[in-house]
Amino acid sequence: MLCQECRRRPATVHVTRITDGQRTEANLCESCARELGEVNILTEPQLSLQNLLASLLAHEVGKPERPAVAGDRCAQCGLSYAEFAKTGRLGCGHCYTQFEARLEPLLRRIHGASVHTGKIPARTGGTPRREDELAALRRELDGCVRREDFERAAEIRDRIRNLERPSGEG
Amino acid sequence: MAGIETNRPAKWMEGTGPYSDIVISSRIRLARNIHDLPFPHLVTESQFADMLERLKPFVTNRPARSPGQRFAMHRLRDLPLLDRQVLVEKHLISPQHARNAEHAAVILRGDEAVSILVNEEDHLRIQCLYPALQLDEAWHLGSNVDDLLERSLDYAFSPSRGYLTACPTNTGTGLRASVMLHLPALVMSNQAGRLYSDIVKLGFMVRGIYGEGTEALGNIFQFSNQVTLGRSEPEIVENLRTITERIIEQERTGRDALLREMKDQLEDRVWRAYGILTNAHLLSSSEAVQLLSDVRLGRDLGLLKGLTSFGITEVLVITRPGYLQKLAGRALSAAERDAERARLVRDKLKGPAT
Numbered sequence: 001m002l003c004q005e006c007r008r009r010p011a012t013v014h015v016t017r018i019t020d021g022q023r024t025e026a027n028l029c030e031s032c033a034r035e036l037g038e039v040n041i042l043t044e045p046q047l048s049l050q051n052l053l054a055s056l057l058a059h060e061v062g063k064p065e066r067p068a069v070a071g072d073r074c075a076q077c078g079l080s081y082a083e084f085a086k087t088g089r090l091g092c093g094h095c096y097t098q099f100e101a102r103l104e105p106l107l108r109r110i111h112g113a114s115v116h117t118g119k120i121p122a123r124t125g126g127t128p129r130r131e132d133e134l135a136a137l138r139r140e141l142d143g144c145v146r147r148e149d150f151e152r153a154a155e156i157r158d159r160i161r162n163l164e165r166p167s168g169e170g
Numbered sequence: 171m172a173g174i175e176t177n178r179p180a181k182w183m184e185g186t187g188p189y190s191d192i193v194i195s196s197r198i199r200l201a202r203n204i205h206d207l208p209f210p211h212l213v214t215e216s217q218f219a220d221m222l223e224r225l226k227p228f229v230t231n232r233p234a235r236s237p238g239q240r241f242a243m244h245r246l247r248d249l250p251l252l253d254r255q256v257l258v259e260k261h262l263i264s265p266q267h268a269r270n271a272e273h274a275a276v277i278l279r280g281d282e283a284v285s286i287l288v289n290e291e292d293h294l295r296i297q298c299l300y301p302a303l304q305l306d307e308a309w310h311l312g313s314n315v316d317d318l319l320e321r322s323l324d325y326a327f328s329p330s331r332g333y334l335t336a337c338p339t340n341t342g343t344g345l346r347a348s349v350m351l352h353l354p355a356l357v358m359s360n361q362a363g364r365l366y367s368d369i370v371k372l373g374f375m376v377r378g379i380y381g382e383g384t385e386a387l388g389n390i391f392q393f394s395n396q397v398t399l400g401r402s403e404p405e406i407v408e409n410l411r412t413i414t415e416r417i418i419e420q421e422r423t424g425r426d427a428l429l430r431e432m433k434d435q436l437e438d439r440v441w442r443a444y445g446i447l448t449n450a451h452l453l454s455s456s457e458a459v460q461l462l463s464d465v466r467l468g469r470d471l472g473l474l475k476g477l478t479s480f481g482i483t484e485v486l487v488i489t490r491p492g493y494l495q496k497l498a499g500r501a502l503s504a505a506e507r508d509a510e511r512a513r514l515v516r517d518k519l520k521g522p523a524t
Contacts, residue, residue: 015360053339077208089291092208093326093334096341103338107331110339113400116332118343122317124205124325133329140330163329 003029176256180282185483187302191470198308201344203326209336238281246271255492342399355424388459440468453512
């Protein structure tokens with residue numbers, strides 16, 4: 001059987017499609033099938049988180065090397081940002097503070113947001129660290145207002161309000 | 171640490187529950203780290219020993235209720251390779267975890283509805299696995315286990331970034347919710363490809379469970395959330411459940427159409443699969459996965475009567491290479507495995523040979 005599209009190559013892809021209960025059949029060659037989008041996309045490379053992160057980080061690594069300055073290494077675990085960019089793995093919890101300025105836009109690109117709105121651990125997330133956090137959020141808010149990023153500013157303002165409530169959470 | 175009996179079915183392999191004709195299992199995974207230790211790829215031997223020490227209160231200080239509720243911790247390097255493989259086949263640990271066994275452990279609950287991977291990509295990966303569509307149940311169980319762990323552990327947590335993880339793709343809630351679906355009608359009617367691109371656009375990920383790289387053997391797919399930050403856990407779970415229900419609807423519509431339009435071909439296909447599975451004497455792993463998909467579809471559409479009590483999910487797992495050898499009680503060559511697999515499947519489908 002020849003491909004019903006090009007009528008030149010043998011039909012090797014047989015497509016049965018059911019749309020609204022109506023069945024249609026098509027006999028196609030591989031290349032016409034691909035062109036018509038009938039070949040399962042499972043045969044195409046799949047989008048994965050690893051690929052996504054790698055491409056976001058590769059973009060950063062490609063930037064001209066910045067002179068090494070204090071703050072390029074995590075004070076706690078010693079990991080450098082360049083090492084993180086290569087492996088996609090941070091070294092410890094403190095890296096999030098150390099590299100905050102560069103991680104914030106990265107988190108926004110991965111998640112479309114950079115502020116946590118979920119569960120807060122009962123002990124670890126409690127009041128002792130709240131003041132630090134509020135201070136950090138207020139600094140971030142100032143930055144957003146200066147950049148006129150009001151959407152994000154509103155997000156942070158809500159977050160600050162939540163934290164300021166006596167109970168500590170909503 | 172205690173020995174381990176791996177050749178028992180895990181909770182999710184029971185295969186019963188809401189939408190069990192399409193949803194094989196529901197899983198919740200929470201990534202957690204301990205605040206004063208470096209992430210696993212930088213952890214030293216002594217820090218790892220320290221980590222295990224800190225986990226002991228969680229494992230031991232629990233009033234022992236039924237055996238199914240009890241937790242036990244195992245260092246992976248103390249487990250035979252075959253047992254690690256079986257744990258991977260039962261989805262209780264990841265292949266990556268099984269490979270990096272030197273500084274790794276797993277905490278299993280007796281019924282294997284909960285497995286906590288210790289020192290995988292993060293210090294803790296709390297995982298809850300239920301049969302069928304039970305995402306809320308899995309989330310509540312996972313969150314409870316998380317609370318219990320947090321009583322004796324200080325987590326790496328920042329109120330603005332949430333739970334801090336080794337990879338920023340997990341930061342925030344650290345929550346990955348996923349469902350494993352059997353979608354033969356969508357694959358047969360070639361709608362699966364379009365579905366994937368829609369799902370990915372909505373911020374979910376899709377992958378085939380069996381088969382290498384690009385092919386999805388047995389029409390079994392896993393769907394999971396991609397975003398972990400900026401949404402609450404109930405929101406993430408709810409979104410995945412909504413998406414899953416829409417996929418279920420599409421699969422059901424597809425199945426109805428197949429039944430209406432090509433019942434003869436469909437019956438032929440499922441009975442042929444049944445015929446091979448009940449008669450073959452050599453069965454490869456990939457052939458088994460594919461034929462079991464056809465038989466499952468036949469059962470779920472009522473084309474194969476009398477198969478309702480047959481635990482197809484269990485057969486899918488116990489015919490994997492590791493589990494098969496565990497059941498046989500000895501190492502088997504590939505050819506021996508094919509024979510053993512065929513025998514096991516014949517027994518399960520027909521009842522023990524007379």
